Amino acid sequence: MKREIKFRGWFQQHDGQEFWVYGYFYIDEIGNSYITDGMTHWCVYEDSVGQSVGLNFHGVDVYDGDVIEWEDTTSNYPNVIKGKATIKIIHAFKTEPSMLFCGEDYKVVGNIHENQELVS
Numbered sequence: 001m002k003r004e005i006k007f008r009g010w011f012q013q014h015d016g017q018e019f020w021v022y023g024y025f026y027i028d029e030i031g032n033s034y035i036t037d038g039m040t041h042w043c044v045y046e047d048s049v050g051q052s053v054g055l056n057f058h059g060v061d062v063y064d065g066d067v068i069e070w071e072d073t074t075s076n077y078p079n080v081i082k083g084k085a086t087i088k089i090i091h092a093f094k095t096e097p098s099m100l101f102c103g104e105d106y107k108v109v110g111n112i113h114e115n116q117e118l119v120s
Contacts, residue, residue, distance in 0.1 A: 006052045008063050009035040009044025010113055025049055048113050057106045067118045069109045 007025035012018045021044065023037040033046040050064035062068065110118045 004052070006061075007035055008048075008050055008052075009033065009042065010048035011035070011042040011044050025051075050111075057108055060108045062108060063111070065112045066108050067110045067112065067115060068106050 005024075006022060008020050008022045009025070010018060011021045021035045021037075021040075021042040023035045026034050026036070028034060032043050033049055035042050035044050035049070048065075050066070053062050053064060055062040057068070109115075112118075
């Protein structure tokens with residue numbers, strides 16, 4: 001199964017409004033980071049750029065830097081195990097990424113750029 005290579009980056013408009021933009025990533029000849037959808041080119045904060053990890057939880061694509069939360073209801077323990085983790089792309093997957101996240105109910109609850117309180 002091939003996955004689409006896509007990125008997101010945090011963009012700030014001239015009026016101060018900030019939001020995520022999605023598409024392909026490139027760096028220009030003077031070192032500025034861009035995300036493009038093929039028509040529009042957004043200059044984004046370099047440290048905000050994250051690649052899709054090829055997973056989708058409840059209709060939400062998961063990107064490098066996302067914070068996920070889960071409840072393991074499949075374990076043999078009497079209590080539900082809850083956890084939180086930050087997604088970091090690991091380039092040495094020996095299996096499809098989706099196989100690493102089976103059996104639990106995962107959801108994206110934020111990211112390291114907008115929700116610092118989730119990673120402290």
